[in-house]
Amino acid sequence: MSEPKAPTPAPGDMYKGWLFKWTNYIKGYQRRWFVLSNGLLSYYRTQAEMGHTCRGTINLATANIAVEDSCNFVISNGGAQTYHLKASSEVERQRWITALELAKAKAVRMQAESDDSETEGLTTSPASGQGGGSRNSEVQSTLRTLGSKVEDLSTCNDLIAKHGSALQRSLSELEGIRLGGEASEKIRQVTERATLFRITSNAMINACRDFLALAQAHSKRWQKALQAEREQRVRLEETLEQLAKQHNHLERAFRGATVLPPSQSNPAIDSKGSVPVKGDASDEDEENEFFDACEDVQEFITVPADPKYHRRSGSNVSGISSELGMDDGTTSLDEQSLASNPESPQSQELVPMKKRRSRIPDKPNYSLNLWSIMKNCIGKELSKIPMPVNFNEPLSMLQRLSEDLEYYELLDRAAKCQSSLEQMCYVAAFTVSSYSTTVHRTGKPFNPLLGETFELDRIPECGYRSLCEQVSHHPPAAAHHAISERGWTLSQEIALASKFRGKYLSIMPLGSIHCMFEKSNNHYTWKKVTTTVHNIIVGKLWIDQSGEIDVVNHRTGDRCHLKFAPYSYFSRDVARKVTGVVTDKDDKAHYVLSGTWDEKMECSRVMQSSRGGENGAEGRQKTVYQTLKAKELWRKNPLPEGADNMYYFSSLALTLNESEDGVAPTDSRRRPDQRLMEQGRWEEANAEKQRLEEKQRTTRREREREASRTANPSEEADEVEIASEPSETTFKTETLHGCHPPEYSSVHQDSYKAMWFERQVDQATGEPTHIYKGGYWETKEQGNWECCPDIF
Numbered sequence: 193m194s195e196p197k198a199p200t201p202a203p204g205d206m207y208k209g210w211l212f213k214w215t216n217y218i219k220g221y222q223r224r225w226f227v228l229s230n231g232l233l234s235y236y237r238t239q240a241e242m243g244h245t246c247r248g249t250i251n252l253a254t255a256n257i258a259v260e261d262s263c264n265f266v267i268s269n270g271g272a273q274t275y276h277l278k279a280s281s282e283v284e285r286q287r288w289i290t291a292l293e294l295a296k297a298k299a300v301r302m303q304a305e306s307d308d309s310e311t312e313g314l315t316t317s318p319a320s321g322q323g324g325g326s327r328n329s330e331v332q333s334t335l336r337t338l339g340s341k342v343e344d345l346s347t348c349n350d351l352i353a354k355h356g357s358a359l360q361r362s363l364s365e366l367e368g369i370r371l372g373g374e375a376s377e378k379i380r381q382v383t384e385r386a387t388l389f390r391i392t393s394n395a396m397i398n399a400c401r402d403f404l405a406l407a408q409a410h411s412k413r414w415q416k417a418l419q420a421e422r423e424q425r426v427r428l429e430e431t432l433e434q435l436a437k438q439h440n441h442l443e444r445a446f447r448g449a450t451v452l453p454p455s456q457s458n459p460a461i462d463s464k465g466s467v468p469v470k471g472d473a474s475d476e477d478e479e480n481e482f483f484d485a486c487e488d489v490q491e492f493i494t495v496p497a498d499p500k501y502h503r504r505s506g507s508n509v510s511g512i513s514s515e516l517g518m519d520d521g522t523t524s525l526d527e528q529s530l531a532s533n534p535e536s537p538q539s540q541e542l543v544p545m546k547k548r549r550s551r552i553p554d555k556p557n558y559s560l561n562l563w564s565i566m567k568n569c570i571g572k573e574l575s576k577i578p579m580p581v582n583f584n585e586p587l588s589m590l591q592r593l594s595e596d597l598e599y600y601e602l603l604d605r606a607a608k609c610q611s612s613l614e615q616m617c618y619v620a621a622f623t624v625s626s627y628s629t630t631v632h633r634t635g636k637p638f639n640p641l642l643g644e645t646f647e648l649d650r651i652p653e654c655g656y657r658s659l660c661e662q663v664s665h666h667p668p669a670a671a672h673h674a675i676s677e678r679g680w681t682l683s684q685e686i687a688l689a690s691k692f693r694g695k696y697l698s699i700m701p702l703g704s705i706h707c708m709f710e711k712s713n714n715h716y717t718w719k720k721v722t723t724t725v726h727n728i729i730v731g732k733l734w735i736d737q738s739g740e741i742d743v744v745n746h747r748t749g750d751r752c753h754l755k756f757a758p759y760s761y762f763s764r765d766v767a768r769k770v771t772g773v774v775t776d777k778d779d780k781a782h783y784v785l786s787g788t789w790d791e792k793m794e795c796s797r798v799m800q801s802s803r804g805g806e807n808g809a810e811g812r813q814k815t816v817y818q819t820l821k822a823k824e825l826w827r828k829n830p831l832p833e834g835a836d837n838m839y840y841f842s843s844l845a846l847t848l849n850e851s852e853d854g855v856a857p858t859d860s861r862r863r864p865d866q867r868l869m870e871q872g873r874w875e876e877a878n879a880e881k882q883r884l885e886e887k888q889r890t891t892r893r894e895r896e897r898e899a900s901r902t903a904n905p906s907e908e909a910d911e912v913e914i915a916s917e918p919s920e921t922t923f924k925t926e927t928l929h930g931c932h933p934p935e936y937s938s939v940h941q942d943s944y945k946a947m948w949f950e951r952q953v954d955q956a957t958g959e960p961t962h963i964y965k966g967g968y969w970e971t972k973e974q975g976n977w978e979c980c981p982d983i984f
Contacts (some may be wrong), residue, residue, distance in 0.1 A: 352397060603707065646848075947980065
């Protein structure tokens with residue numbers, strides 16, 4: 193027997209190599225890179241794809257492994273997936289069979305124990321601030337790992353005995369065959385080698401049996417010792433925490449300061465030796481959180497545990513503070529900002545927060561009679577056909593723009609970053625998060641009337657306030673400005689172009705989004721991707737986002753290239769996938785981003801990059817990034833209960849149309865047709881919607897006549913009535929006519945002058961855009977809205 197080129201994989205190790213996989217009758221067997229890990233067999237076209245593109249995975253826990261001949265074998269999980277594989281030699285096939293059987297046995301055990309492990313994890317899950325639960329979790333994880341290794345040895349014992357017996361039987365059969373002298377001599381040599389193999393295997397079996405007996409005899413004693421050690425460490429941590437608190441109180445008493453509760457104390461008076469209050473701990477925790485995996489390389493060779501317990505560095509005091517509910521950083525960011533804002537002396541006082549609504553009336557189940565719509569369209573211009581509110585949701589486009597701020601915490605964290613590259617990761621995650629609310633939102637928002645505004649004042653709760661205004665009617669465009677007390681400003685001007693393709697509608701936002709950070713003077717810009725609404729004519733509507741985004745830092749030259757993969761029935765990638773790479777001005781990669789635009793985004797620090805093998809139809813080389821463990825940047829908040837009956841609104845969206853006192857008379861909350869639709873009075877909403885559209889047509893004609901007389905007083909221009917709002921007809925109207933707006937920055941046909949925004953050329957991009965000129969919030973404080981037009 194030939195000597196194997198590599199040892200048989202040990203139980204629990206990753207095993208990988210090249211195999212030939214049957215694809216189809218045209219291409220036959222194709223060479224693929226297979227990886228066996230954690231009970232899963234995955235394959236890739238090349239080794240370079242391991243970091244980003246998996247072509248298929250099969251779970252061995254439910255799979256059947258069958259050998260066909262000397263080199264071929266089949267893996268099937270009951271019909272859903274079947275891999276016909278071929279090894280380069282019989283020895284290589286046997287290596288894979290052994291590794292697969294070991295992995296399958298382990299996967300079956302893990303699956304059987306998963307329910308018990310989950311129950312145990314819920315029972316021992318620690319409350320915030322309790323370090324004992326962390327130690328218990330580590331001990332239980334270590335014991336489970338040791339038990340798994342023992343089971344692996346037992347499985348190896350069974351397999352060696354099984355294969356050794358089969359080999360001995362085969363050799364005995366060979367001895368009974370009468371052949372020539374030379375063949376008999378070869379058979380005798382094979383028999384001798386098999387005997388040596390049996391002797392060696394028996395020795396290994398005996399060693400494994402001894403280890404198994406020893407481990408079983410001492411496992412209970414080890415468990416008791418670990419439990420005692422855990423309890424002692426918990427007591428020490430509690431004692432240290434009490435000492436730290438006493439030290440803090442004594443130091444404050446010495447300075448003559450009044451001892452405040454931790455939630456109200458000023459972080460500026462803490463010394464290095466005292467327990468930091470929540471704001472200080474948040475700063476340290478936020479910085480360590482992002483670079484935790486990057487700095488602690490040894491984390492990857494230890495027993496996995498909850499990541500927040502790996503942040504205990506420096507002293508147990510900081511570890512205790514980290515456990516007091518500051519893992520995600522949101523609460524601590526809020527409190528730190530309020531505590532350290534010198535311009536708000538009253539911020540230390542507790543101000544009661546306004547309770548926002550969490551429900552709106554359920555969407556009524558009204559049937560839509562298309563003929564009743566079509567018969568009213570006879571003889572009318574297509575652009576003047578009033579579309580019923582059945583296609584809408586009770587929010588305006590201005591309110592939908594404000595929904596981009598749902599995950600404002602990402603910008604709060606970005607404002608605290610010291611590194612521009614780290615800040616870029618959070619800004620990129622924020623750009624992706626704005627699409628998470630669109631996955632089920634197939635209703636069309638009301639298009640704002642010219643001059644309509646929407647304010648979102650969340651200073652008390654979230655530290656920011658936002659203002660939107662419809663600044664153009666043809667093409668329709670809205671300007672948005674948001675500013676936060678935590679050091680960031682967001683502004684955008686968005687116009688929409690659309691193309692109707694028969695089966696689907698493509699909506700292309702035009703215009704740039706700007707994000708500025710006060711502390712670092714970093715100025716980021718990016719554009720939105722294309723939104724596609726599928727099954728316009730027949731079938732259930734569904735939405736997809738596709739395209740590419742370049743987030744650019746104009747101060748440092750850093751760049752993040754994000755790619756939104758379009759949905760495909762034939763793709764094996766995760767649906768709604770987003771990938772990205774953060775590079776510096778020299779085009780050197782520092783972070784890799786991955787996730788989905790409807791669920792979460794993660795980032796991994798790049799340690800090394802290299803060119804992989806040729807791949808793809810054009811034979812281009814793909815870059816291979818060696819990254820550390822991924823850190824979660826953003827995760828979508830769950831929808832409120834009953835969201836399917838409330839237009840799939842998020843918690844923020846449910847509050848956007850809630851009535852508020854003191855808002856401008858042009859605010860979207862005061863729009864009557866939208867309010868009637870929210871209340872379920874759709875017939876009245878349709879009538880009110882037509883009244884508002886006709887009123888805006890009349891206002892626009894008067895404005896154009898006045899502008900024409902001012903420009904050419906001696907000539908009466910031939911007036912051609914321009915259609916009413918494109919969005920208030922239907923989102924397919926303008927494209928059916930082939931008159932979707934051109935690139936927004938190149939044309940502005942309206943003579944209307946915005947109330948709160950003025951048109952300027954942006955210094956960073958060179959594009960003309962509307963910039964907030966101020967005055968709105970001062971006018972609100974004075975309560976003098978006489979300057980606002982009557983649009984409703």
